[in-house]
Amino acid sequence: MQITFYGAAREVTGSMHLISTAADRVLLDCGLFQGRRREAAEKNRVLPFDPGLLTNVVLSHAHTDHSGRIPVLTANGFNGRILCTRATASACSYLLPDSASIQESDADYLNYKTVRAALSRGEHPRPEGNDIARRREAAKRILKKGRHELDVETINRLADELRLEQVKPLYTLADAEKALGFFDGFPYRHPITIGREISCTFYDAGHILGSAVCIITARTAGGTRRLGFTGDLGRFDKPILNDPTLDFAAEDRDLDLLIMESTYGERRHEPVADLKSALLQVVDATVQRRGTLLIPAFAFGRTQVLLYVLHELSNEGRLPGVPIFVDSPLASNLTRVFAEHPELYDRATQAEFLAKGQNPFRFDQVRFVGSVAESMELNRREGPQIIIAASGMCEAGRILHHLRFKIHNERNTILIVGYMAQNTLGRRIAELGAAFEASGRKGDPPIVKFFNKEYPLRAHVAKIDGFSAHADRDEMLRFLQQSNLRVKRIALVHGEEAQSLAFAGTLAERGFAAVVPRRGESLTVG
16 A cells, blocks of 8 residues: 655645545545645645545545645546535535635636736836726726726726736636535444545544544455554644544554654644633733724634534633624535534533533624625624634735724734745735734834735734644653553654654654655555
């Protein structure tokens, strides 16, 4: 049996690993790369294998850096099934169409800019001064329906007529909807056949709703081989979900190889017990300044945990009575997915909310924002308030528009509550904001560029690591040392190179054989 690492190797996004035996080819995850636009586009468009050769795909969980390229797979000859937990299948029914909509919108906007530039130049020698401005305004009127909506049909027609190179979306909404027909959901601890000589059992990874540690058993000519794949491993004692599984069935305990995430291989998070007090401190400081607390959050997982903690603070009478807006239609839909799977909640959530007839994610202060018009109205709303909006890394979505209106005002706070990948806007805000705060906010504020404009980062930037859904170094060690797994070798993935290499060193000190594969590298098992 051979494992080839095609994504999330010495980097965090784009999870994808191929298991090959004499009889089967099974893909573990098929995620999107995230980061610089050009680099991500190049990586995402080209699959390093023929999808038609795959037997099946095993999906560890629904986050787009693990699932987001599935429509590319199913649009290019894949004939197998996408095998995952039931909650993951439910979440993907919203996440993949949303990802497609973002792909289409980004392509439409880039094509609009290309056609607008061509129309602004005109057929004559390059105009000067106000001629350029007048032509650009005339082009906008031709290419838009009203003030905000692009006239996509006109843009595409003119691009063809002018023979301009057009940007194509990675996949369309139709591609995403087609992909959903390939999904099969299964419960935890239920062995399933994933190939002619290969099977899989899902165990709760505790990362997000439905996330799974996948234990895969292959019967080969050399005997039975068994590997584990953590996907993303969750934290212990966090709100809502159960802890990562430590008790594995007897037949699944002996692993020839464990493919393990290492996102925080060199870091320790703040204790989960401190989450409420840390969040309340940021809320109180922002409310005292009469500002907006703006929280970029992943729509699936992070938004629900934030609402849970805010609800707890409200029940305890400690939360200021300010409005809380969840400005993400995707987050609203995924919150319903949480409501459909209460069997996956931990005992504390059952006792704290369900036993009292309360919805953990809804209370009087919370309002879910739906339409674009409502979101635009919220952009301009001032005064003490909390806004939770996607995307979590500030790369797309409504969070960008809120930043545009709020980033320059020192009364406001941008709260970082999750991992920001390299080369994302969220990472730049986190790093520049931390440096400005460390300087005592002296001198000119740092400049952040997005939407092709520069904005002074005068808003306060705060960070709470404890909200992370990823296990930190000590929690990953706890999983290895306290579970009943017996692991011969570990391959560390899903971590920036420094984090993975540091964790490999930590594991070596404790007697584990660990390697950090490069992209495209293969390991033989057995």
